[in-house]
Amino acid sequence: MQQQTTYSIGEAAKMIGSTVKTIRYYDEIALLQPSQYTEGGHRLYTLQDLWRLELITTLRYLNFGIPDIRKLMSGELGMSQALDLQIEALESQVHTLHSMLSILHQAKQYEAESALSTEQSLGYVSSLVESMNASATRRKQFVSAKLEQSRLLENIPQEWRVSFLHFFDKYIMKDTKLSAKQDVAWKEIQALLNDPVYLADLARLELPFFTMANHPQVQANTWVKKMEAIHIRAIEALEKHWPEDSPAVQSIVWDFVMMYGSSEQSSNQTDFFRNQSRYMLDSVTERILRFNKLCSILNPEWAQLVECIELLQRGMRWRLQQLDRPQ
Template sequence: MNHEVISLNANKEPYSIGEAAKLIGSTVKTIRYYDEIELLQPSNHTEGGHRLYTTQDLWQLELITTLRYLNFSIPDIRKLMSGELAVAQALDLQIEALETQIGTMNSMLSVLQQARQHEEETSLRSEQSLTYISSLVESLTANASRRKQFVAAKVDESHLLDNIPQEWRVSFLHFFDKYMMKDTKLTAQQTLAWKEIQELINDPAYWADLARLEVPFFIMANQPQVEADVWVKKMEAIRIRTTEALDKRWAIDSPAVQSMVWDFVLMYASAEHAEAPEVFFRKQARYMLDSVTDRILRFNKLCKVMNPEWSQIVDGINLLQEGMRLRLKQMEED
């Protein structure tokens, strides 16, 4: 969209939805959709209920159109426009996403080029050629069984879970096993993500980060207040609550969000902490926030590629962390 065009016509506002669509080079259907999902709603309506857009609305619509052209997701655009996500951070995330797509395309291109070369050098029948392509893809991907074997071996090598009871080892891996070890064939993009996950898991520094991050879990597992399976059910309940909060866009300072933040942190408390829960919350929440490293964040991003359902877990964790920061700040001010 041309800023000069809007400037010249600013004295003619408000604009109908048709005029707005024409000015920004979009469609009425698209602009109506942005209104319906509350991404951008018109500033005014006619007495008959028709949408009317101001020049400022058009600037916002142009921004959305530009970001969509650059493949930004609706949730990220929403965060950008609300100020929840900094521009620099959004650009970094999108650059990374596009680099992943480029890597994926290069991987697929390599398979196709190898298959084409093989086709030229041999006189195989069609079904044999297709079998060759399938074998090439299979050599790059890893089924669920192979992924499980790899992760199990690395967990054993790390000795991360050596000092906790067996039932709690299963609890520790519950979400990973449930969402990441599904017996489905990986796409080219997921194969690329799995390759990087393997590189991370092969890095001793990652295991050191994970060991530090999970200290509260290890302490709790060796002094449990509930059975391991009950703890998993409570964690699943927290996941469901955070998903609902995200879907309904509840504020960080809302009673519902703050309640789940409190419940989540206190899940790691022992009986001796019951007499001073706020003291425990301060200490535990600060530790949880300070223990997140770039490697941990990268691992979660890769898991989101492997299974979009993991996004619910990561987004839920982010919500809880934001809630912790707010509560800690309020505690300091009191």
């Protein structure tokens, strides 16, 4: 039997035009680990490994993020969807650059037409950016006004309205100045919140929350604490790369879904889980996904929240498959 050709990490780095440090990093985060090791514990890469490393290098050149590369290589994310996501990300960058260019051109024109000192010119640039930037207070005022106009929350108790906005307030309403890229994302979020179709999507998605809030098993602040605990558990599952069918992830999935049940609804827990999970999965629309993408630009912590939700959704799908199997 012919022995498979292998390459050291240094040889692999040279062959794909990368660095030893980068390839070692891919191993450490379990993005791509070597197929073999020497008796002394040194990494050895096969031709198949080299092909996958070359693919990762290409995707990184195209500005794909590590999470998307991981999903793409595992088959969780299709190539067409991955390309759409990256095109969308690059288009967002283009809009950001246009916004920045607009500011710079305006500043240059003003500077040319005015006899200003360097300090005065810089002051004008600063004021121009400030006028285009949405402060946390202005963002809160906008969201509050839109929710009031939409009447989305009018039928739930006040304390549950705060719970509904908990994660949004925690991650998106932070009192930080937006970058040009974040400002572009915020403008698109405003457009979505002005879109009746998006608001209808949101109302459908959150119907389980509204139903639960009117027949709660716990107080609103307790519900938030439980949801935060589920978030922490999901983060741990992601960090440890636990699969959706693992007992730990399935426990999180079950607890998450049952958070939305009243005592009457939860009497037959299996049926409730089945119906609730299907509803949650079927209610996710392109506009909902886009909103989450934009929020992830405003705060990377929201991206982690979305990853947690995606893990739970995969767990729901797996459990539903088991429940729907013929006995």
